[in-house]
Amino acid sequence: MRYLVSVIDDKSNPGSTDRRPAISAFNERLIAEGYWVFSGGLADTDAATVIDNRGEQAVFSDGPFVESKEYLAGVWVWEAPDLDVALKLAAEASKVCDRKIEVRPFQ
Amino acid sequence: MSDVEEAITRAHHDEWARVVAALARRFGDLDIAEEAVAEAFATAVERWPADGVPPNPGAWLTTTANRKAIDRIRRENKRDDKHREAQMTYDDPPEPVGAIDDDRLRLIFTCCHPALAMEARVALTLRMVGGLTVPEIARAFLVQGTTMERRITRAKAKIKAARIPYRMPSADDLPARVSGVLAVLFLVFNEGYLASGPDTDPVRHDLTAEAIRLTRLIRALLPQDGEVAGLLALMLLIEARRAARVSAGGELVALDEQDREAWDAELIAEGHRLVRERLAAAAAGVAPGRYQILAAINAVHTSARDIGDTDWPQVLGLYDQLVRLDPSPIIALNRAIAVAELDGPEVALAIVDGLAEVLAGYHAYHATRADLLRRLGHSRQSRAAYDRAIELAGNTGETAYLTRRRDQLR
Numbered sequence: 001m002r003y004l005v006s007v008i009d010d011k012s013n014p015g016s017t018d019r020r021p022a023i024s025a026f027n028e029r030l031i032a033e034g035y036w037v038f039s040g041g042l043a044d045t046d047a048a049t050v051i052d053n054r055g056e057q058a059v060f061s062d063g064p065f066v067e068s069k070e071y072l073a074g075v076w077v078w079e080a081p082d083l084d085v086a087l088k089l090a091a092e093a094s095k096v097c098d099r100k101i102e103v104r105p106f107q
Numbered sequence: 108m109s110d111v112e113e114a115i116t117r118a119h120h121d122e123w124a125r126v127v128a129a130l131a132r133r134f135g136d137l138d139i140a141e142e143a144v145a146e147a148f149a150t151a152v153e154r155w156p157a158d159g160v161p162p163n164p165g166a167w168l169t170t171t172a173n174r175k176a177i178d179r180i181r182r183e184n185k186r187d188d189k190h191r192e193a194q195m196t197y198d199d200p201p202e203p204v205g206a207i208d209d210d211r212l213r214l215i216f217t218c219c220h221p222a223l224a225m226e227a228r229v230a231l232t233l234r235m236v237g238g239l240t241v242p243e244i245a246r247a248f249l250v251q252g253t254t255m256e257r258r259i260t261r262a263k264a265k266i267k268a269a270r271i272p273y274r275m276p277s278a279d280d281l282p283a284r285v286s287g288v289l290a291v292l293f294l295v296f297n298e299g300y301l302a303s304g305p306d307t308d309p310v311r312h313d314l315t316a317e318a319i320r321l322t323r324l325i326r327a328l329l330p331q332d333g334e335v336a337g338l339l340a341l342m343l344l345i346e347a348r349r350a351a352r353v354s355a356g357g358e359l360v361a362l363d364e365q366d367r368e369a370w371d372a373e374l375i376a377e378g379h380r381l382v383r384e385r386l387a388a389a390a391a392g393v394a395p396g397r398y399q400i401l402a403a404i405n406a407v408h409t410s411a412r413d414i415g416d417t418d419w420p421q422v423l424g425l426y427d428q429l430v431r432l433d434p435s436p437i438i439a440l441n442r443a444i445a446v447a448e449l450d451g452p453e454v455a456l457a458i459v460d461g462l463a464e465v466l467a468g469y470h471a472y473h474a475t476r477a478d479l480l481r482r483l484g485h486s487r488q489s490r491a492a493y494d495r496a497i498e499l500a501g502n503t504g505e506t507a508y509l510t511r512r513r514d515q516l517r
Binding site: 083084 | 220221222268269270271272276277280
């Protein structure tokens with residue numbers, strides 16, 4: 001089962017910025033234990049562009065699709081046998097990243 | 108009730124959870140299991156009066172439900188790879204056989220999974236494990252049938268989509284997961300015990316009885332767990348006082364005014380046996396959890412011949428123990444009631460006033476304060492506190508009790 005694991009940061013109360021070494025170590029463990037499929041940290045939401053090409057012409061707009069205090073700071077994709085395994089890893093991930101984590105299954 | 112009707116009721120009571128659990132394991136799908144078992148019971152209602160009650164009703168129901176499930180799967184042609192992929196995961200081969208290896212436990216742990224919302228856990232547990240119908244559960248929680256149906260459907264869908272596993276939690280997780288299950292059962296019990304809603308009976312026996320029945324089941328499945336024993340004892344000792352707790356006029360009767368002759372001696376004896384079992388474990392060095400301590404407090408109260416005979420130092424000692432485990436303001440409030448008996452209402456009032464900020468919206472805070480102020484002769488302040496408590500109380504019997512106490516003030 002694949003899970004999208006989102007790292008959620010808060011603009012008004014951001015998590016600490018020194019987490020990179022811990023995250024790298026955690027990633028290495030995820031790879032070694034066979035859970036890791038993909039991971040990446042995201043640039044600031046200011047760098048996002050929204051494209052809407054449902055009409056005649058593609059429309060580009062600056063900024064994220066929704067402005068909010070909480071935003072997506074990074075993602076993982078994990079392969080885990082079930083939600084209990086994913087939640088256990090996510091609990092560790094939350095400590096490692098010093099941020100909230102959302103776990104959502106792929107269809 | 109005819110013999111056949113009685114047999115069906117008994118089978119529903121004894122076999123529902125077992126058959127749902129077995130089917131959930133076999134088909135890996137709670138929805139299929141629930142529907143097939145409901146259909147099997149409907150078939151029993153149709154067939155048993157004519158064919159007679161089968162010698163082994165549980166086996167008959169399981170076989171019939173299995174057939175219904177297979178029929179449905181064939182009908183929906185759901186046996187493609189995609190469906191198989193979406194099946195719930197469970198241990199295969201199963202863990203070593205023992206009291207703990209029981210499909211019903213897996214079912215309970217799945218229904219009470221921490222990834223589900225609390226209200227969904229409650230509804231799902233009553234439906235899947237308790238076998239209550241959706242309209243029954245909806246009535247119990249005073250919501251529309253369609254709302255409750257949606258709540259249960261959504262929970263089942265999440266279990267499937269997120270792959271919440273159908274298995275025993277790992278040994279590391281077990282204490283936390285058991286405590287999650289107990290929280291669900293205690294919530295069901297309390298909803299029955301202190302029913303809320305303006306037109307609701309003060310005590311709803313159907314819910315307290317169901318909570319006790321399910322806790323007994325968990326106790327049978329996890330006989331070594333101290334907190335399970337503690338919660339069962341706590342429920343029994345509270346339930347034992349049910350008849351004395353509400354007057355003929357529907358008013359709540361406080362502990363000091365209850366007719367102790369009306370208490371259920373059998374339930375008290377059973378509760379006391381469980382508490383003694385846990386005391387022996389505590390003496391052997393196993394630290395008791397909060398349900399065990401709460402049960403012990405209730406054991407002290409149910410051991411007293413009258414309110415004056417209550418061993419208050421022991422009650423206070425137990426509350427001190429509880430506060431160390433759970434420093435919540437509600438526990439501190441209840442502890443203050445024991446303090447009032449030992450050190451007087453003035454000392455207790457000082458403690459209660461210290462909780463004003465956190466408990467301002469809690470009716471029992473104002474009710475406790477009102478009583479202490481009354482005992483200190485501060486009638487005007489007491490009346491104001493009663494007014495506030497009455498405003499906040501949701502239980503009809505409690506409102507009646509508080510109103511009478513207020514109106515008795517000079």
